[in-house]
Amino acid sequence: MENILKILDRLNEVYVKRRTILIFLIIQNTILSLIMLIFVNVIVSNGVINGELDYSQIRLFYNTAVVLLFIIVLILAPIFLARSLNDLYKKNIIEHLLAVKIDISEIVYAVYFRGLITLIIVLVSAFPIIVISFYFGGFGLLKIFKLLGMLLSFAVLYSAVCIFISTRFIDGNVSALVSYLAGAVLTLINIYFLNYILNGSFLIIVYVVFNIVLSLVLVSVSRKTSLFYA
């Protein structure tokens, strides 16, 4: 655990440029805020014409925002993770770490958590806008939490998929491409099941547990890979 934290700390310090994340945060939240403003503007304009405010129209924002957040995960996870391990391998960093008796699983978990934490920071920064707009748009808190849980567990799983793919291909571009394809398939599956999961009380727990277990399996399998062991 100590080694995971050390590597995580160093990777964050040096290899994740804070300004890059900051740019993502600004762009993402600006887009979300603009969409929100447009919807509020539409509601208020209709209210002026009809003499009555119809808050239910904000539900339109729901679809747009959810799809946007899935797309953000879909785009960012491969950027942070799909090239991670093969890049570290090519830069001899993995060999240098193994040589001082840091275990390969510690390296894999550190890189995974580094990417996942960055992704979660990006997602969580969007939550206030989503929560406020959904709450005032007539959504119950439970449904909002379900949605956030679904998004976070999707990020956990997709990050694990990306790291697994990064250990299968020596070429970072190939692993990024394969990750995007895998992400597209996962996103379609998730959007298809979105309503079932949000409306069922038990399904969301099954979904979150399934995603986390599958992620742990994928990350564990990543340490036993042909890339590192010839």
Add this chain to the structure above:
Amino acid sequence: MIELKNVKLNIDNIDILNELSFSIPDNSVFCILGNRKSGKSSIFKILTGIYKNYYGEVLYDGKDINDIKGCRIDILHDTRENDPDITVNEYLKFYAGIYKTFDENELDGYIDTMLKKFSLMSYKYTSIDLIDNENYKLVELIRISINNPNVILFDNLFSSDNADFNEKLLEYIKSLVGQKTLVFASRSLNHIEEIATHIAVLETGNLVAVGKKEEVYKKAELSNKIEIEVIENIQDAVDILKENADIANIVYNDKIISFSIVSDITYSKDRNQVEANILKKLIDNGIKVYSFKKQRVRFEQLFGRLKG
């Protein structure tokens, strides 16, 4: 001590290493010599822990090299691929943060001292990707010194044609001799020959010869001959040399005497001392020595002799 016992490595149905067995003594300068695809880099990958799918045993002080925490190995690669976004300073601090061998307050001072020592201070805030291969190797030496490992692996360290750079590198490496186990993988004996204590010669994964340098040279019927040119009294000089038990194979003509040192000397520093003592004794006895030089053994010569 590192021991390889019947180590066999097969990748994609190709035998990379075949039943290799040899030992690398503590604080020795061990040279693994071989041409391309001889298996040198694979041995390094086994020692660093990249390759674990080998057969046989690789031990450090009698325990599996992958299991013990006390053995710190480091490697200086010949090839590089760096991140363009990080500076030399960030690069060194990245590893220092993982190695944890230095206190945060001392680290900055140490990095500056080492950068100054290698005349790299002007590169401190330069992207590591922009510095040339020679300076990159010096940065790597600083990284390794921060790690302070027990064993250092050098992959084709002296591949540069720049004589000044090689000299600077050799000077630093000499300061490590006797304090660390230094393992070189190389296609030539240039520069290393002077400091080597042990040699292993590989050919397509098979061991051609291994042992102390003198033993391997003996097997190849080669020796580190020393040539002395004297201005006068050559017979007196020969008589003085014959009194020394470390000296054998004395051959001489009107001006030049050549001989080998046969004593069981482990370290290059000690051998240099023996040679210095021989020279001093000649001069103290009034022999006018005009030149005193060692004949270097080349890898091709060694390999050719061993292969018959």
